[in-house]
Amino acid sequence: MMKFIKFLLVGIFFGIVLVKSEAVSWYRIFEMFKFQAFHMYGIIGSAVLLGIGFIWTLKRANIKSIEGEPIHLPPKQKSFARYILGGSIFGLGWALAGACPGPMYVLLGTGVFSMIIVIAAAVLGTFVYGLVKNRLPH
């Protein structure tokens, strides 16, 4: 049980940062896709820049995980179609819902209970993907 505490705490921290950054806001996503504010670009850009430094350092210094294993990030399959097509489908939903899979849960916690319908629909979308997966270009 104790090993789950750290994940719970990271989740709480993640949820707080998502709300306080306003990255969970439909308005901020709209504003981003309208190129009317630097806010979201600043968030993602600074997260990635620092993230590159973090991952590079972990690999370079050969730092082991808390479990004593080498740091390993799962490599993504080589493909073009799945990323462009799947990414575009996700983007359509992201801009309409104004929330991606992390913020959906966080918004539920902020008291927006209608979000449960979006989450259920997202689970359904993932389920249908699982059904038709083999017929799609990957």
Place this chain on the structure above:
Amino acid sequence: MDILLQPWPWYVSGPLFSVVMLLLVYFGKTFGMSSNLRTLCSIAGGAKYADFFKFDWKAQRWNLTVVLGAIIGGYIAVTFLSDGSTMNLNEQTITDLEAFGFSGIGDNLLPDEIYSWEAVLSAKGMVIIIIAGFLVGFGTRYAGGCTSGHAITGLSNLQLPSLLAVFGFFIGGLVMTHLLLPLIFR
């Protein structure tokens, strides 16, 4: 304390997201929120319908724990860490949304025109959020990740597939925002 209650600027929150990623990687896992949707399908018995859901979902309990934390974090942030001020959005954004007939723009994190029960329980509103959720769930799994897995973790690991996926996110997002939203909201 006031600084904590106000919205956090991008140069504070952006780096904090990479700290979230760093912690999860250090804990021997990875940062990817959309995987939980697949886990939920598996728990609900999806393996009966597709091999894609045949995996040991119990090994994903750590990620569901992160989700539980995120829900609690959302509650803590709005209950104890907010001053209730209106969002500081671009003037043009507000004008553009007023043209959609939106009001009270930025009073809350989400527009009532989409997420209030009145909107959700109308036929049009229900269709909108179901399609939105469906596209997110379908697209993210097809693309193999979402904002956390591709845009933050994948790009931090300099993975080309993640760059393609983020490119896709923007194709879809720009089409929705510039072409479809004006049709959906008059």
